[in-house]
Amino acid sequence: MQIRAAVLERSGNDGPFATTLPLTLTTLELDPPGPGELLVRIEAAGLCHSDLSVINGNRVRPMPMALGHEAVATVVSTGDRQDTLFAVGDRVVLTFLPACGECVPCASGEAYLCARAAAANGAGELLRGGRRLHRDGDAVHHHLGVSAFADHAVIDRRSAVKIDADIPVEIAALFGCAVLTGAGAVFNSAALRPGEGVAIYGLGGVGLAALIGSLAGGATPVVAIDPSPQKRALGLELGAAGTFAPDGAESQIETLLGGKPDIVIETVGKASVLEQAYALTRRGGRVVTVGLPNPMERFAISPTGLVGDNKTIIGSYLGASIPARDIPRYIALWRSGRMPVERLLSSVSPLAKINTLFDILARGDAVRQVVIPHLEET
Template sequence: MKITAAVLDCIGHTGGLAATKPLSLDALDLAAPRAGELLVRIEAAGVCHSDLSVINGDRPRPMPMALGHEAVGTVEALGDQADTLFKVGDRVVLAFLPACGECVRCVSGEGYMCPNGAAANGKGELLGGGFRLSRDGCDVHHHLGVSAFASHAVVDRRSAVRIDADIPAEVAALFGCAVLTGVGAVLNSAALRVGESVAIYGLGGVGLAALLGGVAGGGNPISVIDPVAEKRALALELGAAAAFAPGEEDGIAAPDLVVETVGKAAVLERAYALARRGGRVVTVGLPNPTERFSIPAVSLVGDGKTIIGSYLGSSIPARDIPRYIALWRAGRLPVERLLSSVSPLAEINALFDTLAAGRAVRQVVIP
């Protein structure tokens, strides 16, 4: 079938994306889903810094690639008519790592570390192998098994989690990445305990989701650090006890847990220095691969601190998305407050300029 998708042909674009338009809205051919796959009509997709990291080259990926990885949609066709988990008409949130369910990591409960899913994502293929997207007879790579900046997508069924039909599309989309990553970093990776103090660096979609997770998990007090005054004000409304601009965080009493979401090695170093002796530092940001993190080696023993890398918020999407939606329904996870704007897909390049400038939390596009 013919679809429209936002395609990136080369990496390394920085600044002025609204004018240079590195993402082009192209007519692509989308092959029918194979066994174990779903054809999904995309309802809404979030604009995430992980997409921007591909555009600017911080996260190199094979080109050309149809971007977008945080989305909600409706199943329109099954690759296997005997599928008992999904049916046509199901509403699904799409997650950006399809765990195979069979490797050692998956059967050990660590599907977020699935090497098969990671390998497929790195090659820009679906978990079942190969491509379902093409342009003028040439393959187009998939972004993280989803490629959601499009009218439709074919995804592995292991990238999809069924949800109820009544959740607004612009809210539901955020559960696929921002909420899984941010809330999961606090509740899963860090295993926050009630009453522990928390500090969070960075108040984008993931950082503010981490704040929501910290509040829901009983963290107290929670402090946040971000250069944008409007984001600091929003964080205070969402339950932060104090908000600081970078460089002012020396006023924070050394917290039990520090969460770094910025994706800069220098910020991770500051996060490590801020944590109390015996404290934990969880990092979810994705720095440029050339960046290096430096700490006094003796401090790992002398201060007894723990550094935890958190991918996908150490989440199991089929388990955690329903849990987080239940918290949202109970009013304990106000995900809708993360939404900055809802725009047509045609504005995608300008939206990345807004994201890069730090002026948005989570923008959503409607194909």
């Protein structure tokens, strides 16, 4: 079938993207789903810094590539005649880390480190191999097994988690990456204990998801650092005990808390910020980093201090999440009002505005923007 998708022809693009137009809305040929795959209609897709890092070249991926990885969709058809888990009409959240179920990480309960999925994502292929997107006879690469900036997609069934259809699509999409990564960093990676103090660097979609996750998990107090006055104000509205501009934040936080926090979560994706996060963490505390800086960046710490202070540095990919387990949990917390995920939503736009929306994201002027591929531009 023919679909419309936002395709990135090359990486390393400079802004303003509304002028340079790195993403082109183009017609692609989409193969039907094979065994273990689903054809889905994309209902909504969120813009994430992981998409931006492919556009600007910080994350090297094969080109051309149909971007987008955080989305909610409806099942149109299945590649298996009798799929026991999914049926036509099911609403599903898409996630960018399918799990083969057979490699050592999968067998060890760490499916978010699935070796086959990582290899497929790096090659721009689906989990079972190959690409289902084509243009003029040439293959177009998948982005993280999803390619959600399109009206339809073929995905591996293990990239989908079934949800109830009554959740507004612009909210449901956010559970696929922002919420899994941010809340997962709190619950899975940091293993938050009620009453612990948490500090968060960065109040984008992931940082705010970490904030509301920390509060839902009983952290007290929760503080955050971000240069945007609007995001700091939103953090306070959501229940943070304090939010601070970067300059002088650490001393202000220590004054407010009467010491250093137990857990510090870094979502910015800069090595220099990770160093600040490490310094802010109390002795014996945990530093969790979910940001993805340029691969050439390095951070420096004192090995003697690491040992003497007994701190733990934890890398957290997708919040160390098991999507089929964690998405229903976070949706339940949202339904109960304990995790107001809807407050992360900045705007809803048609797919045609995708380049302009990435300018807004690059400037830090939005938390989570969502595109609706079937929404016509007005």
